[in-house]
Amino acid sequence: MWDHLSLKEIVEIAKDPYPSIRKWAKDTGKKVVGSTIADVPEEVIHAFGFLPVSLIGTDKPLKKAPSRLPDNACSLARSNLELVLSYEGDLFDGFVLPQVCDTTQHLSDIWRISFPDKYVESFLVPRQADRPSARYWVKEEVERLIASLTGWSGKGLKDEDLKESIRIHNENKGLLKEIYEIKRQYPASLSNKELFSLFKLSMQVDKVEFNKSLKEIKDNLKTVKSNGYTDVILVGITCDPPEVYDLFDEIKLNIVGDTLVTGTRYLQGIVPDTANPIDALTERHFHRGFYSPIHDDVFKNFEEVKALYKQTNAKAIIYVHIEFCESQEYDLPDLKKMIRKEGMPMHVLDTEYQTLSLSHLRTRLQAFFESLKGGSL
Numbered sequence: 001m002w003d004h005l006s007l008k009e010i011v012e013i014a015k016d017p018y019p020s021i022r023k024w025a026k027d028t029g030k031k032v033v034g035s036t037i038a039d040v041p042e043e044v045i046h047a048f049g050f051l052p053v054s055l056i057g058t059d060k061p062l063k064k065a066p067s068r069l070p071d072n073a074c075s076l077a078r079s080n081l082e083l084v085l086s087y088e089g090d091l092f093d094g095f096v097l098p099q100v101c102d103t104t105q106h107l108s109d110i111w112r113i114s115f116p117d118k119y120v121e122s123f124l125v126p127r128q129a130d131r132p133s134a135r136y137w138v139k140e141e142v143e144r145l146i147a148s149l150t151g152w153s154g155k156g157l158k159d160e161d162l163k164e165s166i167r168i169h170n171e172n173k174g175l176l177k178e179i180y181e182i183k184r185q186y187p188a189s190l191s192n193k194e195l196f197s198l199f200k201l202s203m204q205v206d207k208v209e210f211n212k213s214l215k216e217i218k219d220n221l222k223t224v225k226s227n228g229y230t231d232v233i234l235v236g237i238t239c240d241p242p243e244v245y246d247l248f249d250e251i252k253l254n255i256v257g258d259t260l261v262t263g264t265r266y267l268q269g270i271v272p273d274t275a276n277p278i279d280a281l282t283e284r285h286f287h288r289g290f291y292s293p294i295h296d297d298v299f300k301n302f303e304e305v306k307a308l309y310k311q312t313n314a315k316a317i318i319y320v321h322i323e324f325c326e327s328q329e330y331d332l333p334d335l336k337k338m339i340r341k342e343g344m345p346m347h348v349l350d351t352e353y354q355t356l357s358l359s360h361l362r363t364r365l366q367a368f369f370e371s372l373k374g375g376s377l
């Protein structure tokens, strides 16, 4: 189903992965478990024999979500709720929902009420990750999730199954890392949209199959030097709708680094190879980069962006702001101030899952890069 796919097919499936997930579920008879982002240990869900699927919104019209969430709830939460209420809810046998911000706290209650007949479990990560108790907390949550899935599935989790699942997921991230590295050096080897479609689909489909596609794609990428690209980094949580990447491709931006949950932060989830898989899953939680709703050092966001900008030799930062994301809105004013003081050019792109026309984004983006270069791109 997801092996031997071309880049073109991957872009198409990533735009709407649900028909293929439906077919997979029908063919295999296996259960599908959805999670909103971020940080649910998908390896655990997979080790039970279920398909973990990250829910990353929909561009289909909002019909039911506005009656359950206020207009000023973030676009991602509204879009994800709509996805399950109106379009794909029946596909999922259950959900594991993290509570990372106030919006997701309310959202998981709404979810539970909306799906009384489905398995709905929460995954609660500490929002202050630098506290000494945070490690203990994360480990307790991983163990609680395992106990809950054991109760639901009626079968226990074997250590070797969890280790094998970790190996498959690590392999997936390793392959994505290699492809990203090739794209950094050879921007014409694959487009930004193609690269981030690989990430997105990795978070949504069976990795045993998809890793085969990734291997073939990696081996066949053309490594030819090309000119005329402007190296940039992307900062944010997600970058949607996917057509935003078309804008970057149109004006020949080469994304050489990012902090997205649907990008590098996913890669930072490689699980260390230690004897106890639960300890390893706990430990990796603290190796991930900055994520707006989860805070420790107040300067971490700025320091990470600055380090990435310098390390990649990027020419500009594109901050992707999800409409009404309260966590980003809390961070952004300070981040802007510090970045301006440091003399790093930054453009804030406001995104909304239900946006169909991107012409206003295109105009502002073009104007920013023209002013940066002192002329037309």
Ligand code: SF4
Pocket: 074, 075, 076, 077, 100, 101, 102, 103, 104, 237, 292, 293, 322, 324, 325, 326, 327, 328
């Ligand atoms: S972190 Fe932001 S985008 Fe994510 S659910 Fe919370 S408010 Fe929405």
